[in-house]
Amino acid sequence: MRENRLFSLFESGTIARAYFRAMKTKGKRRCPYCGFRRKVYRLAAGKLKCGRCRRGFTDFTGTRLARVHVPFNTLAYLAHQFVLGTPAFRIHRETGINVKTVERLFRLFRKAIYDDSLAELNKLGGKIELDESMFGGYHAGKRGWGAEGKTIVFGIYKRNGRVTVFPVADRQADTLEPLIKKATRKGSVYYTDDYEAYACVNARGKHVTIIKEKGKPIVEHINGIEGFWSYAKTWLYHYRGVPRKYFHHYLKEIEWRFNNRNEKLFNNLVEILLKTGGVI
Numbered sequence: 652m653r654e655n656r657l658f659s660l661f662e663s664g665t666i667a668r669a670y671f672r673a674m675k676t677k678g679k680r681r682c683p684y685c686g687f688r689r690k691v692y693r694l695a696a697g698k699l700k701c702g703r704c705r706r707g708f709t710d711f712t713g714t715r716l717a718r719v720h721v722p723f724n725t726l727a728y729l730a731h732q733f734v735l736g737t738p739a740f741r742i743h744r745e746t747g748i749n750v751k752t753v754e755r756l757f758r759l760f761r762k763a764i765y766d767d768s769l770a771e772l773n774k775l776g777g778k779i780e781l782d783e784s785m786f787g788g789y790h791a792g793k794r795g796w797g798a799e800g801k802t803i804v805f806g807i808y809k810r811n812g813r814v815t816v817f818p819v820a821d822r823q824a825d826t827l828e829p830l831i832k833k834a835t836r837k838g839s840v841y842y843t844d845d846y847e848a849y850a851c852v853n854a855r856g857k858h859v860t861i862i863k864e865k866g867k868p869i870v871e872h873i874n875g876i877e878g879f880w881s882y883a884k885t886w887l888y889h890y891r892g893v894p895r896k897y898f899h900h901y902l903k904e905i906e907w908r909f910n911n912r913n914e915k916l917f918n919n920l921v922e923i924l925l926k927t928g929g930v931i
């Protein structure tokens with residue numbers, strides 16, 4: 652979306668609502684309950700009614716915005732600020748929007764991204780790097796998850812720049828193998844370090860072990876996933892205290908940012924928020 656169009660969304664609730672509605676219906680309305688398209692009656696105040704099952708709904712019934720009660724221009728503005736990574740307290744200070752409202756919506760955005768990432772999980776194939784990294788310990792503050800110990804993250808990186816990550820309880824083969832099965836295609840070429848748990852990939856494809864000497868890999872490399880680790884740690888550092896119970900949501904948010912780094916994140920987020928997953 653062009654910038655001037657984006658800013659008009661922040662100024663007018665009517666324009667913003669029309670934008671979200673158009674993104675949702677794409678010109679075709681259908682009943683979210685029975686899927687009927689041919690007759691949808693328009694009632695007052697944005698209410699709709701299905702001509703077949705007679706149930707009432709709105710354009711946002713069944714989407715992740717169904718229970719959001721802030722004006723649409725505020726919603727658009729907060730989605731834009733979320734994409735930029737602006738902290739909630741700063742938005743509150745500059746606009747007067749209640750900090751709880753900002754935090755609630757940011758949590759909703761993160762959960763939507765998290766759920767969508769798992770629902771749309773595409774198996775990665777071809778040349779794949781597997782690696783784990785420890786997260787945490789940047790801040791000893793009460794809110795920081797680092798204060799309560801470190802978290803292990805398992806990462807699967809396809810050598811075209813797409814990544815899938817999972818927080819894991821440990822790095823045993825029993826933990827990693829089901830995730831490798833779920834998120835990669837058989838017949839892939841797996842690049843890993845010489846950690847023994849990765850022996851399990853021999854049954855799924857070619858296994859290339861990277862042996863590091865004095866921290867520097869010889870011959871082959873796993874630079875791709877390492878690039879993601881530093882990208883993720885930079886974002887988490889920027890966020891300062893990430894609540895431990897939402898760490899998995901933050902992690903998927905960063906995965907989403909990384910995988911869509913050449914896309915317009917605002918439009919991508921709006922599409923995720925408006926998905927219904929078919930008839931409800």
Ligand SMILES: [Zn+2]
Pocket residue numbers: 682683684685686687701702703704705706
């Ligand atoms: Zn219906």
